[in-house]
Amino acid sequence: MRLEAVTRAYGDVTALREVTWSFPRGGLTAVMGPSGSGKSTFLHCASGLDRPTSGSVRIGEVDLGTLKEARLTRLRRERIGFVFQAFNLIPSMSVEQNVTLPLRLAGRDPDPARVAAILRRVGLAERAGHRPSELSGGQQQRAAIARALITEPEVVFADEPTGALDPRTARDVLRLLREAVDVSGQTVVLVTHDPLAAAWADSAVFLSEGRVVDELTAPTVEQLLRRWETL
Ligand SMILES: Nc1ncnc2c1ncn2[C@@H]1O[C@H](COP(=O)(O)OP(=O)(O)O)[C@@H](O)[C@H]1O
Numbered sequence: 691m692r693l694e695a696v697t698r699a700y701g702d703v704t705a706l707r708e709v710t711w712s713f714p715r716g717g718l719t720a721v722m723g724p725s726g727s728g729k730s731t732f733l734h735c736a737s738g739l740d741r742p743t744s745g746s747v748r749i750g751e752v753d754l755g756t757l758k759e760a761r762l763t764r765l766r767r768e769r770i771g772f773v774f775q776a777f778n779l780i781p782s783m784s785v786e787q788n789v790t791l792p793l794r795l796a797g798r799d800p801d802p803a804r805v806a807a808i809l810r811r812v813g814l815a816e817r818a819g820h821r822p823s824e825l826s827g828g829q830q831q832r833a834a835i836a837r838a839l840i841t842e843p844e845v846v847f848a849d850e851p852t853g854a855l856d857p858r859t860a861r862d863v864l865r866l867l868r869e870a871v872d873v874s875g876q877t878v879v880l881v882t883h884d885p886l887a888a889a890w891a892d893s894a895v896f897l898s899e900g901r902v903v904d905e906l907t908a909p910t911v912e913q914l915l916r917r918w919e920t921l
């Protein structure tokens with residue numbers, strides 16, 4: 691996946707400035723940076739949820755900018771999973787219905803064994819029939835993650851997926867994303883403020899005022915903290 695000179699402006703606010711970046715296939719990348727530095731915009735542009743004002747985004751051989759809306763939607767559905775910062779669960783649907791929605795939208799029949807397995811992995815086996823409003827923030831977060839993983843997408847984007855979680859649940863979620871990379875060979879990009887979370891990544895990218903300003907490979911918590919403090 692590659693972004694080439696991607697700029698995204700909202701009126702007179704430029705959220706991303708000429709960002710060029712490649713994400714290695716089968717890698718876990720953490721995106722860090724202060725609030726307002728463009729992290730969510732970066733993810734939205736890279737995943738085809740938003741179109742850059744200028745520049746290009748490629749996933750494998752496909753240039754997203756050349757795709758019409760319907761084809762882009764299909765590509766997102768088939769190849770990309772997205773965990774939204776605000777979860778975006780559908781309030782009227784149960785956990786199970788929310789999690790299997792991407793499959794049903796793609797016209798695929800949910801395999802009950804696989805659905806049960808993924809709910810177990812995120813610790814929601816006992817909550818399958820509950821509505822989002824009946825869940826804690828952490829449980830909603832985990833339902834959103836299960837929904838992003840259910841289609842086994844090539845690339846998973848997660849916008850602050852541990853933001854609402856206690857340390858133990860956060861660790862479970864990070865282990866899940868790490869497994870997606872190590873066991874299933876998926877590519878994961880995760881936004882976080884938390885050096886403890888970013889230390890799970892193969893590489894950490896730092897954004898400041900809409901630009902990539904640094905990268906740390908195989909980062910340790912200490913290195914991340916030190917870099918964060920001087921950002
Ligand atoms: N839809 C939008 N309309 C107008 N401004 C936006 C929009 N989305 C983001 N911005 C602005 O772009 C900048 C980067 O935002 P964002 O990517 O959400 O940052 P982060 O996720 O790092 O907090 C901020 O100044 C924000 O106010």
Ligand SMILES: [Mg+2]
Binds near residue numbers: 849
């Ligand atoms: Mg954000």
